[in-house]
Amino acid sequence: MQEEKHVLSILVDNQPGVLSRISGLFSGRGYNIESLCVAETTETGVSRITIVTQANTPLVEQIKKQLNKLINVLKVFELTGSPYVQREMALIKVSAKPESRAEILRIVDIFRCKVVDVSLDHYTIEVTGDDGKMNAILKMMAPHGIKEIARTGMIALFREPK
Amino acid sequence: MKMNGAQILMKALKDEGVETIFGYPGGAVIDIYDELVKTDIRHVLVRHEQAAVHAADGYARAKGRVGVSLVTSGPGATNTVTGIASAYMDSIPLVVITGQVPKTLIGNDAFQEVDIVGITRPCTKHNYLVQSAESLAGIIKEAFHIARSGRPGPVLVDIPKDVVKAVIDYKAPGKVKMRTYNPTYNPNRRQLQKVIKLVEEAERPVIFAGGGIILSEASKALTEFSRKAQIPVTGSLMGLGGFPGSDPLWLGMLGMHGTYRANMSTSACDLLIGIGVRFDDRVTGRTDAFAAQSKIVHIDIDPTSIRKNIPVTIPVVGDCKNSLDMLNEMLGDADLGDLFERRKPWFDQIDEWKRAGRLDYEQKEIIKPQFVVEKLYEMTEGKAIITTEVGQNQMWAAQYYHFDRPGHFITSGGLGCMGFGLPAAIGAQMACPDKLVVDIAGDGSIQMNIQEMATAVQCCLPVKVVILNNGYLGMVRQWQELFYDKRYACTCMEHAPDFVKLAEAYGGVGLRATKPEEVETVLKQGLFNHNDRPVIMDFAVDKEECVYPMVPAGAPITEMLLV
Incomplete structure (x- = not known):
């Protein structure tokens, strides 16, 4: 059966060890984690974890059930299949030789990114967007030489009905 | 009232009705033992901590209550892991209490320190590191609640030595309220109506009963259902005793060393009703050949058991006993018509299999x-x-x-x-x-x-x-x-x-x-x-006697090696 990308949004008790219970569930049962993002919500004691995983349909059902079975998990939502907004942020440190500096800035402009650090031979660029935009800018920057990159992994929320 | 952690622990255990503890003392739990001997709780001093957990497991199963073990930190705790993993796989309600080095030493590689909460995370239903004497009574209460409710399982509570020694104003814990944990006991009635319809239509039904029957005390309800609906019953290893082994409707155990008739009927049936089972590989053999012509109903309190290993026609999430009670009540109203008549060819076929492949051995001069x-x-x-x-x-x-x-x-x-x-x-x-x-x-x-x-x-x-x-x-x-x-x-x-x-x-x-x-x-x-x-x-006994029938691992369960 075809494996597809699934975005899961999980509300959990914000307690020590909870992240380890979840990542341990994935590694112990051989599930895949493509990205994982965790931070507090506005509700005291509740965190949101966003996990992107590759799985076929029966497996993603099983993953959701296994997550729900964990005592510290409040709720599991699958975003895939419904309208949702997704964002990821990356910091890209790119080589910037005198001859390519202008070109890099033009790309930064086109992608509506920001230069957050600069030196004689590099720019560090902050970029926010969905999957497609991330891949596009990385492709554009690659010829200039990407020195380092840090990505947050995807965060996502359902869209509200219009 | 002023109490120390050890006294609070004893009170919490007494409040849960604990009568017997299987354990082994050590440095981190001296204070607990010092209080334990002042109570009327019986302590069984084992000779190895693994045995403390197996003994609590045996106790829990024989008594139908939560089994309790108490061991020290470090090696005491690691020795319990095998016992805990066994209880976890078999869904046995246990509370395992381990001592821990004082909170100030945690993370310092202290003498007899081990991260037992980390080690047992994948083989417990849940586990706790108690951070304060104030939270101890509530955690023990929650641990027992989690161990015995829903699909039961072992819960580990790790208590640092300074928590045990701390003296605080004791406050009795309130009712257990957990918004993240709420097992589904009552099955969906509409799903069960679909099950009744399949039972009415089936020509060759089989019930496959597992450990869930025993854990939810559903044996009587199962026997009633099987007799009313005239459906023969096979069982997993964990299900043995859940249905009377001397009943004519009993097919014997299913799977790798199951009986010929159980394996044959499960493969030829047109309706398989799995209750309190998890379709383990030792039962199914090759899964795509398992009950391949059959509609499959799966009743279990743990949703993760359903559709984990085999596809299911009608999933029912609920307690085995509640589900069977409801099915029995619904069967009372159903029109079963000439049920006995219709099932006759199926029972004749099963009798034929019974004759063809009996469990057998020949007792000669060496003991079998x-x-x-x-x-x-x-x-x-x-x-x-x-x-x-x-x-x-x-x-x-x-x-x-x-x-x-x-x-x-x-x-x-x-x-x-x-x-x-x-x-x-x-x-x-x-x-x-x-x-x-x-x-x-x-x-x-x-x-x-x-x-x-x-x-x-x-x-x-x-x-x-x-x-x-x-x-x-x-x-x-x-x-x-x-x-x-x-x-x-x-x-x-x-x-x-x-x-x-x-x-x-x-x-x-x-x-x-x-x-x-x-x-x-x-x-x-x-x-x-x-x-x-x-x-x-x-x-x-005979040195080279083999267990037959046997299905080679990964083969369909109809491919049996008979004597």
Whole structure:
């Protein structure tokens, strides 16, 4: 059966060890984690974890059930299949030789990114967007030489009905 | 009221109705033991922490209550892991309390420090590191609630030594309220109506009952359902005793060492109703060939069990007993018409399979292990609590001791843990002092926790150990014989202790039979003559006897090797 990308949004008790219970569930049962993002919500004691995983349909059902079975998990939502907004942020440190500096800035402009650090031979660029935009800018920057990159992994929320 | 952590712990255990604890003291739990002996809770001092957990497991199953173990930090805690993993696989409610180094030392690689919460995360239903004496009573209450509710399982509570010593104003914990944990007991009525419809339509139905029947005390409801709807019943290893083994509707155990008729009917049925099972690989064999022509109903309280291994036509999430009670009530109104008439060809076919592939062996001049178990069944009138080790002994016990009642067959089913039987028997005997408790063992696995003979002697527990002694790690040897051209790599136990002398050395009784005609005498003496100490009965059995039928691993369950 075809494996597809699934975005899961999980509300959990914000307690020590909870992240380890979840990542341990994935590694112990051989599930895949493509990205994982965790931070507090506005509700005291509740965190949101966003996990992107590759799985076929029966497996993603099983993953959701296994997550729900964990005592510290409040709720599991699958975003895939419904309208949702997704964002990821990356910091890209790119080589910037005198001859390519202008070109890099033009790309930064086109992608509506920001230069957050600069030196004689590099720019560090902050970029926010969905999957497609991330891949596009990385492709554009690659010829200039990407020195380092840090990505947050995807965060996502359902869209509200219009 | 001012209380220290140890006193709070004891109060919390008393509030949960704990009467017996299986444990082993150590530095991190001295204060707890100091309080424990002031209460009326009985403590069973085991000789190895693994046995403390197996004994609590046996106790929980025989008594239908939560079993409790108490051990120290570090090695005490790590030794419990096998026991916990076994209880987790078999869904047995346990609370395991481990001592921990003081909070200030955690993370410093202190003496006897280990991250037991981290280690046991994947093999407990839940676990806790207690951060303060204030939270202790509430956590213990929650631990018992989690252990026994929903799909039961082991819960570990790790208590640092400074929490135990801290003196605080005790406040009784309120009701357990957990918004993240709320098991579904009541099944969806509409799903059950679909089940009733399938039952009415089915020509060749089979019920497959598992450990869930025993855990939810659904045996009576299952028997009623099976008789009303005229559906034969097979069971998993964990389900034995959940349906009377002497009932004409009983097909025997299913799977790798299941009966011919159970495997054949499950493969040929047009409706399979799995209740409290998880379709383990030892049951299904090759999954795409399993009940391939059949609609499958799966009733279980744990949603993750459903559609994990096999596709299901009608999933029902709910407690086995509640579900069966509702099905029985609905069957009362259903029009079953000429049900008995319609099912006749199916039962005729099953009878034919029964004749074609009986469990069988031939007792000649060497003792057959099956003969010992069969005699044991006769002489105990099927009323003993049987625990087992793991391997051939376990399978012969399952095949030849026909369990009629729940809670009488106590075995490490999922984990398949050698060394389980003797400590589990000790636990069961503590739970049921008036019952005959027999551990059916092999000469290999009995040696994995043989030290518990001392525990049994110290507590005056008259557990009986029946060793089917073939000088081999028999089940592995059987695989080597059948699938590895008889290359018996490292499965021959060339040096074994003299079990009779060993029993005596521990202060128990040792008996031996080497000829078939001695079997009955030894059993009679061993089972009925000593009621104040353990007995080991050593039976020298046929060395290369195999467990049949056998389905090779990964093959369809219809591909059985018969005798």
